[in-house]
Amino acid sequence: MATETSAREAPLQVLLPQIMPALVVGVGSALLFLGISGIADQLEHLLWHTLPDALGIGRYSSLWIIAMLTATGIAVGLVVWKVYGHAGPDPAEGGLGGPPVPPGVVPGLLAASTLGLAGGVSLGPEYPTIAAAIALTFWAGKTLRPAVPGVFWVSLATAGTFGALFGTPVAAALVLSEALATRPSQSPQPPQPSQPSGVALWDRLFAPLLAAGAGAMTTQLFSHPSFDMGLPPLDDPGYEDLLAALVVATLAAVFGLLSGYAFPHVHRAFQRLRHPMLMLPLGGLVLGLLGALGGQLTLFKGLTETKELVQSIGSYDSGELAKLALVKSAALLVAASCGFVGGRVFPAVFIGASFGLLAQALVPEIHPTVAVASAVLGILLAHTRQGWVSLFVAAVIAASQPMVALLVLASLPAWLVVTGRPEMELDQHGNAVH
Template identity: 30%
Template sequence: MPAEPAGTSVTGPADPYAPVRTRRYVGLLVMAAALGVPVSAIAFGFLALVSELQSLTYTELPKALGFEGTPSWWPVPLLGAAGLLVGLTVRHLPGGGGHRPAEGLVSTGAPAAAELPGIALAALASLGVGAALGPEAPLIALGGGLAVWAAGRVKRDLAPEARTLVGASGSFAAVSALLGSPLLGAFLLMEVAGQAGPTLGVVLVPGLLSAGVGALIFTGLGSWTGLGTYSLTLGEVPPAADPGIAEFGWALVLGVAAAFAGAGIRRLALALQERVERRTVVATAAMGLVIGALALVYAETSGKDGSEVLYSGEHELGHLLSTSAEYSVGALVLLIVCKSLAYCASLSCFRGGPVFPAMFVGAVAGVALSHLPGLHLTAGFAMGIGAMCVAMLRLPMTSVLLATLLLGREGLTVMPLVIVAVVVAYVVTLRLTPAPAPAEQARPEVA
């Protein structure tokens, strides 16, 4: 082996765990745990306010105006007014109302304090009146932004790395109980951020601590107020049969179908977003009218409640599974079409997260296909959720966990099927996604 040239030194790789051994890291853990309490309490209040707005605008307000029930046409003016408010918020308040959901869940860091009011207002106006989006993206942004703002008030000279850790911990706390498990929320955030290796452990530890504290706060507040924890739950799940050859075949079919459906939804949403941004206020109000009209069409055609087309679908998953026998195949297909189009319109201009509507669309598709031979209801339900989630989010590990942990004990039985469906959907989705333009070749540096 040739000798090293004179004047050079050989150094080993830097210790990736060095930050963990410092007193400053211990201080960050303490700060993460302390901030987890108020951030999770604010997140709980946000979810409670969204739930109250949904009940007020869709149920209480029609009764106050003299209607015996909610008219099937009610969502049309309601969503139009909401679109007007969201458009004004996006147009005039700092931050543009926050993350644009058509672009998927992306890691952009904690927003500035000046952007938080616009994020909260746009999300409340979107989620509270029926846009087909979930609360996870606004909660991630609000949790991270509030944590960084509070940490900056306590310690003015907070280093950029510390701000990143504190912001991530705040996001962990905000979504700690939303997906049914603090661990599942942690997987979602870490997969979105693309962290791996030793860096994963450095960031994950304070995040998990905040998530654990946040889950305790959610549980305590839910018990104290009687409102529950707003966690993703199903209730009773039909027993799942052991996977057979036919169901593995259905896993391939569901994976491919979900990939094409997800690509279509995403491309249509991005195309609509490009057009909406030319006239934000008017176009967002128009998209609200479209969503309301889709709910009206579904209600009048199927005889079901139009609210199934609206909202995130998080609280409808259990009802869908337990009452699946009450839905004809035609009604399920119509629900898939109307919900998917409402999802596209919501992604293009409203503010919220893309996770729960993707789960709902996939679940309905799985239930519809379970009417065919060789596919059990629970297996189709789980595979549809996993395949559609990965098609829309491109987060394979999170998609598998969402589809299986949700089912409790039965999730272990169908997990092999879900893994096959998710992997197939993930690979096909990447093949359907246009490759990014190659970067220009950098010119060689002059020595």
């Protein structure tokens, strides 16, 4: 009986001391995300509304778009060149998470990210926010509690930031479950001598989920984030909807793979310039030209623009939608290759929505929700290889419970297309990660 009692008490002795660090990290990660987003929004309003109005220039005229993105490239180039740490490692090598960077690198990393977000660069806030949260949490954790394994602090920061970014801890749970399934030896829970050798999954996820929940609640209190695009509900899907989901998701995955194949070549071309004050201003100029071609919707991280696009179903013909998908894909490819700091998830959502509406414009019988959600799923699978996150984002965009079964089935042929093929991420030698 004593042995059974100690076995039951041991997890409590491990988990209870994790509650306060998890809450602090979750709230801190959310405040970091909200701070970066708030500053970027204020700066964006100044650059794209106040300043052009004062100068009597059209806010999104071709001239202003080219000038602003080139100027953004110069500003970010100066940060990468002169600020300590050079805004962190090459963003082309960064995924969702990763090893901690030194805390002294964080100011430059956040400055480069904020300037890019405000200046209209086609990258999202997820990569720099997660990287900064991991760096600060790892440094504080190892300073205050050096005996705790570093992977514990990394998992808390990753989960807390995911919860803050999406406004729900579900995405963090899915990411961590996937990570534990692929790397079971890297448990986020610090090992204890009294702990049984077999650790339950929910014991491993206890502290990270608490951090994710705290991050999500903090964001909800201050920001009310939403991925609901206002798509028409799909109440009673049929076999034709399933067929459409399978085809659209697979075709979108093929389209998304084109960026993965092109990524190392475009990155290598910019790297030949060697200096950030050449790579980033040139990249900004190219982004400005692409923005002038694609228009306002192809600028910025893409979430607000996706809502605007989806709420205008029927307003764009197939040629215009194809142009939006191609221009945004090219802009994401250039931005990620030339040194701008940011993530790929939010722009990929816009690309997926454009591709899905293109499919629906070409085949009007496809339900808009099926087209958009399935295409977002395929593009995200191709760009991130994060199966659970891709399903989660697509399901939230669909905002329709019957769509979940369709999306799960549609993910399978799309996964067969993308698995083992180049991702939108490079290794330290500049080669595509597979």
